[in-house]
Amino acid sequence: MKSAFNVRHLVSVLLVAGLLLLPLYSHLTGNVFVLTLFTRIVILALAAASLNLIMGYGGMMSFGHAAYLGIGGYAVGILAQEGIGSGFVQFPVALAVSAFYALVIGALSLRTRGVYFIMITLAFAQMAYYVASGLARYGGDDGLTIYKRSDFAGLINPGNRVQFYYLCLACLLVVVFLIWRIVNSRFGLVVQGLRSNEQRMQAIGFPGTRYRLVCFVIAGTMCGLAGALLANNTDFVSPAVMYWTRSGDLMVMVILGGMGTLFGPVIGAVAYLVLEELLSQVTEYWALIMGPLLLLIVLFGRGGIMGLLGRLSRG
Amino acid sequence: MAEPLLRVEKLVRRFGGIIATDHVTLEVPRGELHAIIGPNGAGKTTLIGQLTGHLMPHSGSIHLAGRDISRLPAYRRSALGLARSFQITCLLADFTAADNVALAAQARAGHSFRFFGDARKERGLREAAMSALERVGLADRAGVVVSRLSHGEQRELELAVALATKPQLLLLDEPMAGLGITESARMVRLLSDLRKEVTIVLVEHDMEAVFALADRISVLVYGRVIASGTPDAIRQNEEVKRAYLGDQHVVVRHG
Numbered sequence: 001m002k003s004a005f006n007v008r009h010l011v012s013v014l015l016v017a018g019l020l021l022l023p024l025y026s027h028l029t030g031n032v033f034v035l036t037l038f039t040r041i042v043i044l045a046l047a048a049a050s051l052n053l054i055m056g057y058g059g060m061m062s063f064g065h066a067a068y069l070g071i072g073g074y075a076v077g078i079l080a081q082e083g084i085g086s087g088f089v090q091f092p093v094a095l096a097v098s099a100f101y102a103l104v105i106g107a108l109s110l111r112t113r114g115v116y117f118i119m120i121t122l123a124f125a126q127m128a129y130y131v132a133s134g135l136a137r138y139g140g141d142d143g144l145t146i147y148k149r150s151d152f153a154g155l156i157n158p159g160n161r162v163q164f165y166y167l168c169l170a171c172l173l174v175v176v177f178l179i180w181r182i183v184n185s186r187f188g189l190v191v192q193g194l195r196s197n198e199q200r201m202q203a204i205g206f207p208g209t210r211y212r213l214v215c216f217v218i219a220g221t222m223c224g225l226a227g228a229l230l231a232n233n234t235d236f237v238s239p240a241v242m243y244w245t246r247s248g249d250l251m252v253m254v255i256l257g258g259m260g261t262l263f264g265p266v267i268g269a270v271a272y273l274v275l276e277e278l279l280s281q282v283t284e285y286w287a288l289i290m291g292p293l294l295l296l297i298v299l300f301g302r303g304g305i306m307g308l309l310g311r312l313s314r315g
Numbered sequence: 316m317a318e319p320l321l322r323v324e325k326l327v328r329r330f331g332g333i334i335a336t337d338h339v340t341l342e343v344p345r346g347e348l349h350a351i352i353g354p355n356g357a358g359k360t361t362l363i364g365q366l367t368g369h370l371m372p373h374s375g376s377i378h379l380a381g382r383d384i385s386r387l388p389a390y391r392r393s394a395l396g397l398a399r400s401f402q403i404t405c406l407l408a409d410f411t412a413a414d415n416v417a418l419a420a421q422a423r424a425g426h427s428f429r430f431f432g433d434a435r436k437e438r439g440l441r442e443a444a445m446s447a448l449e450r451v452g453l454a455d456r457a458g459v460v461v462s463r464l465s466h467g468e469q470r471e472l473e474l475a476v477a478l479a480t481k482p483q484l485l486l487l488d489e490p491m492a493g494l495g496i497t498e499s500a501r502m503v504r505l506l507s508d509l510r511k512e513v514t515i516v517l518v519e520h521d522m523e524a525v526f527a528l529a530d531r532i533s534v535l536v537y538g539r540v541i542a543s544g545t546p547d548a549i550r551q552n553e554e555v556k557r558a559y560l561g562d563q564h565v566v567v568r569h570g
Binding site: 181184185188189192197202203204206 | 390409418428431
């Protein structure tokens with residue numbers, strides 16, 4: 001058990017170190033593309049980490065998590081369109097709207113369990129997708145181009161690749177740190193207890209839905225941050241980021257990396273997106289290889305990459 | 316007469332055409348160990364479900380320490396001092412024994428909307444957990460994950476969890492279920508100890524245990540209480556003998 005913990009620890013530390021040093025590598029080799037790729041990876045890792053909070057720790061299989069990517073993104077895009085370019089306005093608004101959306105959706109969908117919860121979160125995310133498609137003023141189906149990235153009054157320049165990368169990485173690390181504190185706190189133990197056995201938790205006096213809802217809102221807010229960053233990264237936001245397949249991608253990252261582990265979703269996001277990139281360079285039909293590969297990992301690698309690492313060091 | 320700790324009045328619960336709880340009236344004064352017995356299908360589990368709030372009665376009322384709790388959800392009743400153990404072990408299987416009990420203590424230690432401090436390092440909660448574990452003889456198993464505990468240990472842990480919520484009233488739903496002879500004997504000793512501290516309603520199949528422990532016994536048959544009284548009175552009761560004790564289902568074990 002102890003050594004398993006250490007190997008996982010080591011991999012996590014190496015991963016963070018690698019992410020921190022990546023701009024240096026990019027600079028030395030002149031490979032700009034790798035920095036662009038990893039900026040996107042870091043942002044989606046943040047989204048996956050937030051999904052892991054409800055899915056891995058809370059046992060809430062939300063199939064609509066990409067909705068927050070869109071909501072955070074549209075908050076930035078719409079404000080930019082309307083001439084409000086300050087990041088100090090855009091980002092708080094993105095977080096607040098995401099939190100509000102999570103509160104409403106959570107209050108409605110957390111009455112259900114299991115498959116019904118999956119379907120209802122999916123349905124709400126698809127609703128958000130169609131609402132965004134109908135926003136004619138903001139590009140509708142075609143999406144909305146953001147002509148100017150969030151302005152942080154000279155503190156950080158999101159237009160600078162390296163600075164923006166570090167902004168995203170800092171957000172990711174702060175979110176992972178917060179999740180680490182949360183899952184070990186009183187609140188986190190209650191949420192994990194509810195995942196394990198709701199009837200028992202009610203019998204000792206915990207009103208389950210209330211704690212689940214707060215957890216759902218925290219995760220949604222965190223993912224809204226990822227959405228705001230993603231819009232800045234692509235200078236563009238469109239309904240497509242909310243499509244259900246995107247929610248599925250996030251779920252795959254979490255499961256691939258290891259549900260309910262702190263760095264699992266980050267490793268999952270890196271593995272999934274790097275693999276996608278490499279395979280798509282080899283063949284147009286990369287999904288044909290990716291699919292069976294994921295199937296194998298889910299079938300034989302219970303607990304994802306983190307689970308495999310644990311078993312390797314024990315065996 | 317003082318208000319009894321638990322007062323159940325004319326409780327009715329139907330499932331379709333079947334009346335599982337048929338105008339049940341019960342009073343349990345503070346400090347009593349009250350046993351509920353009855354053959355299979357008598358409605359014991361349905362009654363317990365209504366007392367704990369997992370099932371809502373169709374009519375009638377339940378009062379705890381004078382307060383009407385008939386319509387309160389389970390978690391509110393727990394907060395008012397009603398704890399239960401489950402007939403089929405119901406624990407957080409992937410948590411350690413200590414975590415299970417500490418969470419129960421946490422439920423009584425203010426709200427749990429605390430997001431930052433490490434709950435496993437809160438001394439108050441850990442100490443409460445350890446003392447409840449010691450109470451049931453599981454102190455040396457504190458760090459073991461529940462799924463690795465034996466069945467007997469899990470039954471004892473159920474009790475520790477219930478105790479950690481500092482209950483006024485303990486509802487025990489067949490605490491001896493599935494226990495071997497030595498484990499049962501341990502449980503009886505434990506209960507005869509606990510009864511000095513807390514009022515207990517005990518639903519149990521083990522007749523030897525029931526007659527050894529109970530101050531009073533209520534006999535449930537087809538959802539109705541057909542008799543209620545001291546163990547001696549129940550033994551003598553003709554209706555009970557006819558309906559239940561004379562039955563070959565009853566195993567009065569000796570030794």
